[in-house]
Structures are given as structure tokens and as C-alpha cells.
Amino acid sequence: MTEISIVTVEEQPLLAARTSVTFAEVPGKLLPLMDQVGAFVREHGIDGAGQNVWFYRDVNGGRMQVDVGLQVPAATEAADGFVRSATPAGRCAHATFHGDYAGIPGVHQAIHQWCAEQGLVLAGPCWEIYGDWHDDPARRRTDMYHLLA
Secondary structure, rough: OOEEEEEOOOEEEEEEEEEEEHHHHHOOOOOHHHHHOOOHHHHOOOOOOOOOEEEEEEEEEEEEEEEEEEEOOOOOOOOOOEEEEOOOEEEEEEEEEEEHHHHHHHHHHHHHHHHHHHOOOOOEEEEEOOOOOOOOHHHHEEEEEEEOO
16 A cells, blocks of 8 residues: 655756657656766766656646656756756655556556545646666655645
8 A cells, every 4th residue: 555645845956858758658758868867967977966857747638748857956057958847846745656667657546546535636747756776676766746736
């Protein structure tokens, strides 16, 4: 069972590749973008870079507007086709998932269901923060946030 709670978060600046995808294109189209952003950050020696983030800015119909990026210091400038973005500040429904990434969609569904049961209205934007990579899927951590209205 997924434990879901309400948390208040601060804005988190990102350096990201911006794209539009269908549900069927995740993760195939997003993983290469994540690798590109990571390579750019390493090549340019950007200090203070944090975790990988997939920020779903807008979901409309079957398409999602997604920023695939890395947490970076606020002063980091966009370059080479990447954009400055940020996850929003505010109250969020939050869940931490440990396991194979294939289980992530089920956690998002659980968050939606839990919010409906609690009478909470989702604002739309949501994001996933990926912990450090482990070959053992049981040791992988993904934090999921859904902004509340």
C-alpha cells in the first residue's frame, strides 16, 4: 500500500529539455532526454546539480507537456536547447515509491484516488524526483508530487 501525505514544497529550479509526449511514449522518449541533460551538466561542470526530475507541466487529453531535467542552482542559465524551468511551490500530495519504475503509474493512480477520497482538488502539474540509480530495482526511490489547487 502506498502511503500518501500532504507536504508543502518550495520551488525547485531545473535545467530541462522540454517536450510533448503521449502516455505510450513514456519512458522511451524521456529517458534519452534525461541522459542529454545529465551529459550537458557534467560537460559544463555545473556545481550543485541534484536529482533527475520529470515535471509534467500540463496533461491535456492524451498529451503531456514535460520538462525532463536536473535540479540546479537558481543562477544556472539555459543553453544549447535546454530551458530553465522549476517545479512550483505549494501544497502537494506526495508519495515515495521504492521499486521498479514500471510501478510508477500505479502510484500516480493511487494519489489521484486518495485525493478524490479526501476531497482534495489537483491543480494539474505533477513531478517525479528520481533517487540515485541502483541495479537492484528494490533500492530505487522515486518521490512523486501532485500540486493541489
